[in-house]
Amino acid sequence: MKIVLPGGSGQVGHILARHFHAQGHAVTVLNRTPQPTPWKSIQWDGRTPGPWTTELENADVLINLAGRSVNCRYNQANRRAIIDSRVDSTKILNQVVAAMKYPPRLWMNASTATIYRHALDRPMDELTGELGGNEPGAPDTWNFSIDVAKRWEAAFFETATPATRKIALRSAVTLSPDRGGIFDVLLGLVRVGLGGTQGNGNQFVSWIHDADFIRSIEFLIAHEDLDGVVNLASPNPLPNRDFLRVLRQAWGTGIGLPSYEWMIEVGAFFRRTESELVLKSRQVVPTRLLRAGFLFEYADWDVAAKNLVTRWRKASA
Numbered sequence: 427m428k429i430v431l432p433g434g435s436g437q438v439g440h441i442l443a444r445h446f447h448a449q450g451h452a453v454t455v456l457n458r459t460p461q462p463t464p465w466k467s468i469q470w471d472g473r474t475p476g477p478w479t480t481e482l483e484n485a486d487v488l489i490n491l492a493g494r495s496v497n498c499r500y501n502q503a504n505r506r507a508i509i510d511s512r513v514d515s516t517k518i519l520n521q522v523v524a525a526m527k528y529p530p531r532l533w534m535n536a537s538t539a540t541i542y543r544h545a546l547d548r549p550m551d552e553l554t555g556e557l558g559g560n561e562p563g564a565p566d567t568w569n570f571s572i573d574v575a576k577r578w579e580a581a582f583f584e585t586a587t588p589a590t591r592k593i594a595l596r597s598a599v600t601l602s603p604d605r606g607g608i609f610d611v612l613l614g615l616v617r618v619g620l621g622g623t624q625g626n627g628n629q630f631v632s633w634i635h636d637a638d639f640i641r642s643i644e645f646l647i648a649h650e651d652l653d654g655v656v657n658l659a660s661p662n663p664l665p666n667r668d669f670l671r672v673l674r675q676a677w678g679t680g681i682g683l684p685s686y687e688w689m690i691e692v693g694a695f696f697r698r699t700e701s702e703l704v705l706k707s708r709q710v711v712p713t714r715l716l717r718a719g720f721l722f723e724y725a726d727w728d729v730a731a732k733n734l735v736t737r738w739r740k741a742s743a
Contacts, residue, residue, distance in 0.1 A: 435457045
């Protein structure tokens with residue numbers, strides 16, 4: 427297959443590019459600052475047409491992952507960059523794809539499970555899940571993230587592309603043992619004894635193992651009857667306290683100092699990030715994938731955590 431990955435230089439993009447390249451597919455990453463990679467890397471600015479558009483001709487799959495990292499403080503400048511990097515890149519891709527004679531057959535656009543409301547009471551899926559943004563007392567930063575997700579999806583679906591199937595990927599956090607990734611950060615806390623309950627520990631963590639993330643992408647490619655919004659997440663989200671307890675067990679330690687909410691707020695301030703990434707409850711389930719017959723290899727966190735820890739240790743040896 428011919429696969430094009432705009433914004434594919436981040437953790438998730440690297441996971442996909444590495445996998446598809448190893449499988450022998452022709453992979454091209456569109457990047458603001460191309461770097462030497464085993465696969466093809468071409469420059470684009472995410473806003474205007476350029477030589478990169480030829481990469482989309484006769485492509486089998488387009489997976490747009492472009493967007494400024496949300497691991498930052500939500501000040502005015504960063505908010506603008508977060509929104510524009512997602513909406514502008516999606517709009518220009520719509521413009522280019524809609525005008526092509528031979529456009530990509532499938533376009534998957536990144537979205538986020540954060541689009542759903544803070545959910546402690548029940549799971550959120552594509553069919554009955556409630557989008558957030560109007561919850562009483564919700565912090566402004568939470569509402570901002572939800573607004574970004576809504577604008578992102580609106581920009582994706584606003585242009586008709588009859589020859590190109592479209593899927594918005596409402597993905598939970600993808601966990602892999604790669605250095606600098608989210609799992610690496612979480613395991614780092616556990617390794618130094620700081621991997622205890624965060625906040626009150628009741629908030630749900632939605633996650634997906636990197637192997638299942640890759641397999642779900644391949645599943646969506648193969649199942650041409652699937653389009654629209656699809657949740658990519660393990661069917662078994664769990665409360666933060668249990669998520670971290672299982673990770674400590676997988677590492678082999680019983681020690682994990684808790685982090686109270688005020689501590690998380692202070693820590694987020696000094697690390698130039700936002701507490702929402704830890705404190706918001708994301709209880710997301712992949713109903714459409716399950717109904718279509720997708721089988722998770724790592725549906726349960728205890729099995730996934732052991733695998734990820736083993737791979738992390740092997741990579742670090």
